[in-house]
Amino acid sequence: MIRSGVTGQRLAALFLLGCLLFNYPLLSLFTGRGEIFGIPVLYAYVFAAWALFIGLMALAVEKRGD
Amino acid sequence: MLTGATIVLVSFAYVGLLFAIAYYGDKRADAGRSIIANPYIYVLSLAVYCTSWTFYGSVGRAATSGIGFLPIYLGPTLMAALWWYVMLKIIRISKANRITSIADFIASRYGKSQMLGGLVTIILVIGIVPYISLQLKAISTSFSIILKYPEVVMPDKAGAALFLGDNTFYIAMLLAAFTILFGTRHLDATERHEGLVAAIAFESVVKLLAFIAVGLFVTFGMYNGFGDIFTRAAEVPQLYALLMLGDASGSYTTWASFTFLSMMAIMFLPRQFQVTVVENVNERHLNKAIWLFPLYLFAINIFVLPIALGGLMHFQGGSVDADTFVLTLPIAQQQPILALFVFIGGLSAATGMVIVETIALSTMVCNDLIMPVLLRLKALRLNEKIDLSGLFLAIRRGAIVFILVLGYLYFYFAGEAYALVSIGLISFSAVAQFAPAIIGGIFWKSGTRTGAICGLSAGFLVWLYTLLLPSFAKSGWLPITFLSEGIFGLDLLRPQQLFGLSGLDDISHCLFWSMLANIGCYVGISLLQKPSAAEHSQANLFVDALKQSSTSGSRFWRGIASVDDLVALLGRFLGPKRAREAFTLYARSRGEKTIKALVADADLVHYTESLLAGAIGSASARAMVASVVDEEPLGIDEVMTIIDEASQVLAYSRQLEQKSHELEAATNELRDANHRLQELDRLKDDFISTVTHELRTPLTSIRAFSEILSDNPQLDTGQREKFLGIIIKESERLTRLINQVLDLSKIESGNAEWHSSEIDMREVLDDSVTAVSQLFSEQNIALETSAPSVVPPIVADRDRLMQVMLNLLSNAAKFCERQDGRVIVRLTQEQDALRIDVIDNGIGISPGDQEVIFDKFRQVGDTLTQKPMGSGLGLAITREIISHFGGKLWVTSSPGAGSTFSFTLPLRSGSKFQVPSSRSK
Incomplete structure (x- = not known):
């Protein structure tokens, strides 16, 4: 299996980013009232961040060799 | 419309379909055309992570803690990013060492320790039992509810008798039968079950579709989309609190510890290890799984909160358990088909988990717990039996039934006190105890067997005391004073406020103390002692797994064995026929025709051991091989x-x-x-x-x-x-x-005589000019000289230098302008050399010829029409002489503009001594 070092490093960096995104204190920014398109901000934030995170991982894994 | 008979019939039809898929998968695997050899099936099989907990429990959790159900899925998402390093390494190690379970992995890492394998198995069986009971509870509850269609009635468990009077017991036994049929039809050296994986992947599709169907129905059928649900929920104060973190959903500590627990669970749950590592066909599939698996988790969670809010708004007053909203909402809305589909989806989620988990556990119970004991009991004379494979299957089947009965008992005694998710978290906390031993084991060479045993035991005991026993106490099985006053009435030892630590939820509390004990013992004891030889070699094998292209343990073995013994040994566990096949295959790979030609060397012993390890675990395999082979133990040195x-x-x-x-x-x-x-x-x-x-x-x-x-x-x-x-x-x-x-x-061969002395170049110049003056005046050529008044002396052969000068001057005369010939001889002093230029105004030399003229017998010009004007050796000799003195001879010229022949003579050429300045003129 071709294991280019850069992909692993990107994923590790993503892991750290994820730890930030889904934890205190970033989460606490979205705990208040407020809505986006009728959806509570906390719910919207977590799912948007989650989707973004998955997208970035897909990008890191699938775009190899550059 | 939905009668009990219909439901049972559909359920059995569904199970039949699963069997068909599994059967087809196995057939294809035997034919060498695997249907699971693609990353998508691999990802779907990983989704066995989503059990009834996810299917029913998440909504229940969301109904009490808002998005507090999410860390269980965010953890695996984060962990997936690290799979690139961690999981790949575990897969490589497991494949190279034929590791078939998590107990095997840990035992193998720490010197193939049977004791460690047994300990891990015990921890897992006890730790996973609540998790299995969760599935039983979900199936039993959902079955009771759907039976009551079209009314929504919560099952009443109070009157049920133990075992035969209880539906759940029958469900447990059915699942056991189902698992036995699926997983233990034959004994395989690799413990891979292709058909089973195909069926699990199919179940993952069904449960996802069922859940999304309910989600769409609730969100868009009962309400007008996400915005509508949230807006309406926001009007109810209790519900609005669910949409914020930190109030109802628990503190950030809870959030973080759940995330950590699920990160560990996704790797170390026996069923996850089974599908991710053991059933892995190709490690490349892991690449896709890194992002596709989180995507699956994402998809199955989108509708959790809407369903929870919808259920809370629809069933007001708390008459309906939130864990059942997924099923009760369609029932309440009179949607029989959807309700049935949801029931099947829930069944998929539960059966998938139970089957894979119990197969993995039964393998461990058999290989790492029971067989080592049986083989040690001399009274049973197992060592003399020819074929033990039947015994193996029997033990595994027995283990499956045993585990499900345990699950049933836990459900019966403790299950009612907790919601689904809380039960599952107890198991997660148990599984997290393996993290130090495994992650430490694959990245840190100094971790030792004793360290791992102590760490695991300590962590497990803390878990038992702070989480499992309290769960018994809460369900009334232990006196409740155990919780409020601690053991023996010692206030400091209250299980959920150990040493007075309060302010944490029970899971975080357990996680903190158990990890403290676990990591502390593991690291501390590992650092205090030196690893043994076996531990050392295994540590190297594991930690350097990604560096070695092929790992081989055979280097670390020395002893005497016989091929017949090895064949017989393998035959006892795999059956004599398959053992002989395996050895014949090995013989062919070695270029031998028959088994008889084989030599029982270290490689063959290692091969036998690894085959055996696939069937009975590495620790037992080690012990078995050692029993038939006369080994010399290798010291650490x-x-x-x-x-x-x-x-x-x-x-x-x-x-x-x-x-x-x-x-x-x-x-x-x-x-x-x-x-x-x-x-x-x-x-x-x-x-x-x-x-x-x-x-x-x-x-x-x-x-x-x-x-x-x-x-x-x-x-x-x-x-x-x-x-x-x-x-x-x-x-x-x-x-x-x-x-x-x-x-x-002579010059070229180095035989020429050189009479070097200190000479003044100006004198040489004057003498040579005098010598040719006759020739020049005959041809009417003007000869000019210019030289500085004083030049440093050089060491050279005077006659040779004269020869050089005469040669150059006569050349100049030959090629000079006939009418108005003019030759200038110039002596200059450069930094560390004297330079002499002989300049004529003759016909010049074309650039192409400028290097050629120094060759022997080369004369420029058309030799056919013109009479040669020299021997063609003069310049060659000149160049040899100049280079002998360490100088350089060259020509600069262009046709029609005359030529300049220049040479340099280094000032200290040939002199071994510094020329005294007083002697220069």
Whole structure:
């Protein structure tokens, strides 16, 4: 299996980013009232961040060799 | 419309379909055309992570804690990013060592310790039991509810009798039968179940579709989309609190510890290890799984909160358990088909988990717990039995039934006190105890067996005390005072406020204390002791797994074995026929025809052990092989020596490589030298032929004129003198030529005599000009000299320098302008050399000829039409002389603009001593 070092490093960096995104204190920014398109901000934030995170991982894994 | 019979029939039909898929998958696997050998099936099989907990429990959790259900799915998402390093390594190690379970993995890492394997198995069985009971509870509850269709009635468990009077018991037994049929039809050396994986993948599709169907129905059928649900929920104060974190959903600590627990669970749950590692067909599939698996988790969670809010708003007053909203909402809305689909989806989620989990657990119970004990009991005489594979299957089947009965008992005694998710978290906390031993084990070489045993035991005991026993106490099975007053009434030992630690939820509390004990013991004890030889070699094998292309443990073995013993040993566990097949295969790979030709060397013993490890676990395999083989134990020193030898071999091979590079370079040099020699040889031939040619020309004219004189005695005196003159001139030319050839060859061969002395270049210049002044005035050529008044002396042969000067001057005279010839001789002093230029205003030399003229016998110009004006050796000799003194001779010229011949003589050339400045003029 071709294991280019850069992909692993990107994923590790993503892991750290994820730890930030889904934890205190970033989460606490979205705990208040407020809505986006009728959806509570906390719910919207977590799912948007989650989707973004998955997208970035897909990008890191699938775009190899550059 | 939805009668009990319909439901049971559909359920069995569904299970039948699963069997069909599994059967087809196995058939295809046997035919060598695997249907699971693609990353998508792999990802779907990983989704066995989503059980009833996810299917029913998440909504229940969301109904009490808002998005507090999410860390369980965010953890695996985060962990997936690290799979690139961690999971790949675990897969590589497991494949190289034929590891088939998590107990096997840990036992193998710490020196193939049977004790450690047994300990891990015990922890897992006890730890996973609540998780299995969760599935039983979900199936039993959902079955009772859907039976009551079209009414929504919560099952009443109070009156049920233990075992035979309880539906759940029958469900447990059905699941056991189902699992036995799926997983233990035969004993496989690799413990892979392709058909099973295909069925699990199918179940993952069903549960996802069912859940999304309910989600769409609730969100868009009962309400008008997400916005509508949230807006309406926001109007109810209790519900609005769910949409914020930190109030109802617990603190950030809870959030973080749940995330951590699920990160560990996704790797170390027995069923996850089974599908991710053991059933992995190709490690490349992991790449896709890194992002596709989180995507699956994402998809199955989108509708959790809407369903929870919808349920809370629809069933007000708390009459309906939130864990059942997924099923009760469709029922309440009179949607029989959807309700049935949801029921099947829930069944998928539960059965998938139970099957894979119990298969994995039963393998461990058999390989790491029961067999080692049975094999040690001499009274059973198991060592003498020919074929033990039947016994193995029986033990595994028994283990499956045993585990499900345990699950049922936990459900019966403790299950009612907790929601689904809370039960599952108890199991997660148990599984997290493996994290230090495994992650430490694959990245840290110094972790030892005793350290792992102590760490695991300590963590497990803390978990037992702070989480499992309290769960019994809460369900009334233990006195409740145990919780409020601690054991023996000791306040400090209250299980959920251990040593007075309060303010944490029970899971975080347990996680903190158990990890403290676990990691503390593991690291502390590992650092206190030296690993044994076996531990050391295994540690190297595991930690360096990604560096080695193929791992082999055979280097660390020494002993005497017989092939027959090994065949017989393998035959007892795999069946004699398959054992012989395996050995024949091995013999062929070694280029031998039959088993008899094999030699029982370290490799063969290792091969046997690894085959056996696939069937009975590495620790047992080690013990079994040791029983038939006369082994010499390797000391730690010897293992270190082997490792040292390996690095020495590496160093030698590097040296060899270097040597071979040097050899190659030498070869190239030799080849070049050979080329030069051939060139020189050719040049020599050319030289001889040129010289003879040059000698023949004057000889021919001498002979011709001599013959004329001899044949014609009556020639008049004028003619005669003219001819004699020619003969004399040609003879002189001949002599000069021969002298020059001799001279050149002397110089070239280094035999020339040099009489070096300290000379003043200005004198040489004056003398040479004087010598040629006659010649120049005859040809009307003006000769000018310029030189500084004082130049430092140089050390050289005066006569040779004269020769150089005369040569250059006569050349200049030859090629000078006929009418208005002018030659300038210039002496200048450069930094560390004297430079002499001889400048003429003759016809010049074309750039192409400027280097050629220094070659022997090369004369510029058309030699056919013009009479040669020299021997063609003068410049060659000149250059040889100049270079002998360390100088340089060159020409700058362009056609029609005259030529400048220049040479330099280094100031200290040839002198071994510093020329005293006082002697310079």
